[in-house]
Amino acid sequence: MSKSTPTQPPRRHDRLLGEHQHDTYKQRGQLKGPAHCRKCGAVYGKGRWAWGDQDREHTHAVLCSACSRIADNYPAGELMLSGDFIDRHEQEILNLVRNVESVENSEHPLNRIMKIGPSKEGILITTTDIHLPRRIGTALRSAWEGELDIHFDDGANFTRVRWQRD
Numbered sequence: 001m002s003k004s005t006p007t008q009p010p011r012r013h014d015r016l017l018g019e020h021q022h023d024t025y026k027q028r029g030q031l032k033g034p035a036h037c038r039k040c041g042a043v044y045g046k047g048r049w050a051w052g053d054q055d056r057e058h059t060h061a062v063l064c065s066a067c068s069r070i071a072d073n074y075p076a077g078e079l080m081l082s083g084d085f086i087d088r089h090e091q092e093i094l095n096l097v098r099n100v101e102s103v104e105n106s107e108h109p110l111n112r113i114m115k116i117g118p119s120k121e122g123i124l125i126t127t128t129d130i131h132l133p134r135r136i137g138t139a140l141r142s143a144w145e146g147e148l149d150i151h152f153d154d155g156a157n158f159t160r161v162r163w164q165r166d
């Protein structure tokens with residue numbers, strides 16, 4: 001990964017603007033009937049999103065909340081990786097990060113990594129959902145120990161996780 005393309009962490013004014021956006025994402029998540037995402041092709045039925053070859057022609061075309069968040073650059077979670085260990089083992093760490101995402105995403109299409117990029121403190125990973133930062137953080141700690149802090153902001157429906165390993 002190139003360090004020359006910094007990822008912008010969510011800014012404070014984004015969080016304020018986000019109040020009604022959050023509601024929008026929530027509403028988009030509550031679909032009445034079968035649907036599919038016109039962007040990523042995930043299909044919705046029986047109360048959950050899945051990957052599959054279900055009949056798309058006869059279901060509503062919508063934009064799933066993951067694609068909406070990506071389009072708006074409005075993450076639901078973030079994971080900060082910091083410490084000297086990160087520099088020395090960046091590739092292995094990012095491989096594990098992608099593996100966890102891939103397993104999670106196969107079961108839960110709306111759980112995705114939005115961006116991975118350098119930040120002042122290390123590497124910042126943003127996600128389309130509130131679960132992935134914790135899953136990835138837990139996997140990193142299992143693999144390499146280090147310190148894991150998990151914070152869920154109920155009001156903002158936002159997960160902030162930090163993994164520090166020196």
Ligand SMILES: [Zn+2]
Nearest residue numbers: 037040064067
């Ligand atoms: Zn989608």
